[in-house]
Amino acid sequence: MKKTTYFFAAALLGLVSCKSGSESGSFDSSKLDSTAIHAITEEGFKNYVATLASDEFLGRKPFTKGDTLTVNYIQEQFKALGLAPGNGDSYFQEVPMVEIDAKPVENTLTFKGKNTDVTVDFLDDYVIGSPRMEEHIQVENTELVFAGFGIVAPEYNWNDYEGLDVKGKTVVVMVSDPGRYDKNLFKADTMTYYGRWTYKFEEASRQGAAGVLIIHETAAASYGWNVVRGGWTGPQLSLVPENKGKNQVAFQGWVTGETANKLFKAAGLDPKVMEDAKKKGFKAVPMNLTTNVSLKNSFRESKSNNVLAKIEGSKRADETIIYTAHWDHLGIGEVSNGDSIFNGAIDNATGVAALFEIAKAFKAAKVKPERTIVFLAVTAEEQGLLGSQYYAEHPIFPLNKTVANLNMDSFNPVGAQNGFSVVGTGQTELEDYAIRSGEKFGRTLKPEGSPTSGGFYRSDHFNFVKQGIPGLYMGSAGDYLETDTAALATRRNALAGRYHAVTDQLDENWKFDGIIADTRLFFDIGYTLSMENTFPNFKAKSEFKELGDKRLSK
Numbered sequence: 001m002k003k004t005t006y007f008f009a010a011a012l013l014g015l016v017s018c019k020s021g022s023e024s025g026s027f028d029s030s031k032l033d034s035t036a037i038h039a040i041t042e043e044g045f046k047n048y049v050a051t052l053a054s055d056e057f058l059g060r061k062p063f064t065k066g067d068t069l070t071v072n073y074i075q076e077q078f079k080a081l082g083l084a085p086g087n088g089d090s091y092f093q094e095v096p097m098v099e100i101d102a103k104p105v106e107n108t109l110t111f112k113g114k115n116t117d118v119t120v121d122f123l124d125d126y127v128i129g130s131p132r133m134e135e136h137i138q139v140e141n142t143e144l145v146f147a148g149f150g151i152v153a154p155e156y157n158w159n160d161y162e163g164l165d166v167k168g169k170t171v172v173v174m175v176s177d178p179g180r181y182d183k184n185l186f187k188a189d190t191m192t193y194y195g196r197w198t199y200k201f202e203e204a205s206r207q208g209a210a211g212v213l214i215i216h217e218t219a220a221a222s223y224g225w226n227v228v229r230g231g232w233t234g235p236q237l238s239l240v241p242e243n244k245g246k247n248q249v250a251f252q253g254w255v256t257g258e259t260a261n262k263l264f265k266a267a268g269l270d271p272k273v274m275e276d277a278k279k280k281g282f283k284a285v286p287m288n289l290t291t292n293v294s295l296k297n298s299f300r301e302s303k304s305n306n307v308l309a310k311i312e313g314s315k316r317a318d319e320t321i322i323y324t325a326h327w328d329h330l331g332i333g334e335v336s337n338g339d340s341i342f343n344g345a346i347d348n349a350t351g352v353a354a355l356f357e358i359a360k361a362f363k364a365a366k367v368k369p370e371r372t373i374v375f376l377a378v379t380a381e382e383q384g385l386l387g388s389q390y391y392a393e394h395p396i397f398p399l400n401k402t403v404a405n406l407n408m409d410s411f412n413p414v415g416a417q418n419g420f421s422v423v424g425t426g427q428t429e430l431e432d433y434a435i436r437s438g439e440k441f442g443r444t445l446k447p448e449g450s451p452t453s454g455g456f457y458r459s460d461h462f463n464f465v466k467q468g469i470p471g472l473y474m475g476s477a478g479d480y481l482e483t484d485t486a487a488l489a490t491r492r493n494a495l496a497g498r499y500h501a502v503t504d505q506l507d508e509n510w511k512f513d514g515i516i517a518d519t520r521l522f523f524d525i526g527y528t529l530s531m532e533n534t535f536p537n538f539k540a541k542s543e544f545k546e547l548g549d550k551r552l553s554k
Contacts, residue, residue, distance in 0.1 A: 027367050027531045032440050036527065037520050039364035040357040042512040045519070048077070048353035052327075053345035053506050060344055061331025062237055062304040062380050063099050070327050071305045074352065074377050078309035081359045086308030086374055087396050093306040095379055095390045098299055101235040102129040102137070102251075105294040111144065113266040113289050120259050126213070127232040128253035130295050131201075132245035137295035139170075139250050142210045144263070144287040147171040148277035149178060150203055150212070151194045155543075156186050157280075161207050164284045170211040171204050172260070172287065174274060176220040180452050181278040190424075191454030192543075197221075198384060201252045211251040211293060215260040215274070222453035227500045228254050230333055237383035239390060240301060251293050263289060304328075304379040306387045308396070311362050313530065315370040320397045321526050322374040323358060324388060324460045325351030325408045326381030330500060339502040346504050350411040352377055354519045361523045369530035371403060378460055381409075388460035392467050400554040403535055404430055405471040406526050407461035408519075412476045414492050416514035419446040419478030420521065424456030427544070428470035429536040430525070437524040441517065446477035465544055468551030470536050472525065476514050 051057075051073065058066035075091040085091045107122040120126050130137050148160040150173030158178065177195035179186030186192050193199055197214055204212035218224050232254060241248065255263070264271045267287040276282055307327065313319065329344025343349075355375045362373055374397060378387030395402070420438055422431045425448045435445050448455075456462065461471025482488040494509040529536070538548040 029528050029531065030440070032524060033365050033367070033527065036361040036365040036523065039360040040516060040519050040523065042516055044360070045353045045357050045516060046506075046512060048356055049345055049349045049506050052349035052352055053343040055341050055343070059331035059342040060327060060329045062097065062328055062383070063235075063302050064331055066331060067304055067328075067379075071307050074307040074327060077356050078307070078359070078375065081356065082363060083309035083311060083359055083375065086310045086376070091307055091309055093308060093391065093394075093396060094303045095306055095387050096240050096301065096303050097237050097380065097386060098133060098240050098301045099235045099237050100130060100133065100297055100299040102295045102297045104128060105296055109291060109293070111263055111266065111289045111291045116266045118262050118266045118289075120255070120262075123229055123233065125259045126253060126255045127228055128251055128293070128295065129232060129236055130245075130251050130297055131238060131241060131248045132250060132297070133241070133299050134244070135297055137250050137293065137297060139210050139293040141290045141292065142168060142170045144170050144172055144267070144289040144291065145284055146269070146273060146277070146287055147173050147284045148282050149174050149176070149194070150200045151177060152203060153186070153192075153194050158186075160277075160282070160284060161203075162283070164207075166204070166207050166209040168210050170213060170291065171207070171209050172213050172215065172255075172263070173200050173204075174215050174220070174277060175217055176452065176454075178278055180220060185280070190451040191457070193454070193457045195454050196457050201249065204252070205248040209249050211249050211253075214254045215257060216254050217257050220452075222450060223499065225256055230330065230500055231382070234333065237380050237386060239386055251295060263287065304387070306379055306391055307377040309359070309375050311359070311369060311373045313370050313372040314368045316533065317372050318398075319371040319401050319403055320374050321371055321403050321529050322376055322397070322405045322464070323355055323408065323522070323526060324376045324378055324405060325355050326379070326387065326460055327352050327377045328379050328382055328387075330382055333502075336502050342500070342502055343505045345506045346413060346498060347410045347500070348381070350413075350515060351408040354408045354411065354522065357519050358523045358526070361520075362527070365527065367531070369527065371530040372397070373526065373530060381460055385460055385463055388463040392463040399467050399469060400551050402464070402469050403529055405461050405464035405469055406430075406522055407459055407471055407473045408522060409459045409473065410475070411515040411518055413510040413512070413515060414480070414495055415488065415511045416481045416517050417476040417478045418442075418481060419444045419476075420474050420518065421446045421448050421477035423448060423459075423473040423475075425451070426539055427456060427465075427542045428472065428538050430470050430472040431539075433525050433528060433536065434472065434474055434521070437521055437528060440524065441521060443517075443521065444478070449477060466547070468544065468547035470538060470548065476518055
């Protein structure tokens with residue numbers, strides 16, 4: 001270790017220790033509890049993943065047989081680990097949701113222009129659905145308007161809807177936000193929530209639009225059209241909407257970049273209008289195109305479950321640290337190479353397995369946690385972070401006594417790395433705790449891999465963040481420790497492209513040393529927090545600092 005690195009780390013350790021500190025004389029936050037750390041094992045982790053990602057669980061989709069099998073299995077493991085129920089006498093928190101299956105009456109969609117029409121095919125060129133609990137959606141002669149990014153952000157002096165009346169119209173918008181293209185705008189290449197597809201749909205609804213279509217671009221979205229095609233078709237889950245969704249757009253969907261170019265051409269617009277929309281002062285452009293949208297909806301209300309357990313704190317049991325991992329995946333979908341089950345081994349059987357292994361570590365700790373540790377396996381993350389949203393809006397443990405959320409989603413099976421990265425670097429003081437724990441393992445904080453993808457807003461910790469609770473979402477980063485570069489390259493190639501694909505399975509290509517290292521790091525961060533008597537907050541430049549201050553003042 002270089003001296004400069006050592007002194008920086010030592011200074012940081014001193015800073016954090018001064019602001020926090022434990023009441024327990026037998027706990028030394030600068031040292032690892034080796035007994036607890038080694039309770040986290042590759043064998044145990046692998047067995048959990050193998051079970052959860054097996055075909056027996058049918059892709060773990062809510063509202064299916066796989067839902068029941070999964071939540072019962074998680075409850076059984078919590079009991080076997082000696083964890084107490086997290087919701088009174090129950091391990092379950094019911095999450096009421098609605099499943100809406102919206103299907104186009106015709107597979108083609110035609111956009112009519114003054115001089116030419118454009119007809120596109122469902123799935124290949126566009127996907128469409130509806131958030132409304134209505135049997136029939138019929139929108140006729142809706143005019144298309146290109147509204148840039150579809151963003152209203154007063155704090156960034158940006159309003160794509162300024163002076164625009166979109167009632168009854170369909171807005172066409174781009175993914176991401178302006179900072180991706182101009183580092184002087186928004187938060188530069190760190191995506192804000194304004195760049196998320198969920199925001200685009202929400203804002204179009206607030207503006208009174210009839211429909212909204214997002215233009216897909218792989219780099220900006222951080223996933224290919226195959227993910228859109230698989231994720232936004234078939235039955236879609238949501239929390240039961242207010243007024244059965246009447247306050248939302250009648251339809252929402254995506255079009256491919258190629259389709260968008262055809263629409264701009266038919267509208268007599270140069271596709272470079274999308275470049276103009278990336279600059280300040282852009283005004284929405286009528287596209288002189290209309291379309292008719294006809295959907296047949298079927299829907300059913302039912303309940304899924306969050307599954308939660310706890311280890312009660314020895315001194316401040318009313319203060320909680322919540323570990324989360326979503327248990328759900330995509331279920332059964334289109335057949336690809338003879339397989340139709342989306343097993344979700346990486347995403348997110350690994351996260352649930354980590355919950356179990358971390359519970360083992362807390363049970364084995366020489367000094368018991370002073371704060372209560374909650375293990376929360378949430379439902380319906382893949383459908384829009386629904387399980388964690390419901391928990392955050394209907395908390396079992398008081399939010400102002402919730403110290404932090406440590407969220408685990410999709411561990412890296414390629415191998416161990418010499419560092420880690422925090423998704424949303426610079427957002428919360430939990431980052432400092434991660435650095436502090438990382439030092440114990442000889443691991444350092446590395447730059448965030450893809451801040452433009454908006455990962456901070458894309459996993460379950462974000463619903464805690466919106467309530468003013470710091471959330472930590474992190475993973476391996478830096479150089480691989482593997483010395484056999486050929487073997488490493490082979491493994492990386494074999495594991496590539498598995499996100500939301502039927503190939504996301506446990507197989508001989510997995511290496512668990514990095515996963516175990518990350519799980520142990522997550523444990524130590526939570527364990528350190530559990531022995532302290534202060535509450536971490538958001539950093540000064542975070543847009544959530546005011547929310548954090550408000551929560552802590554209660």
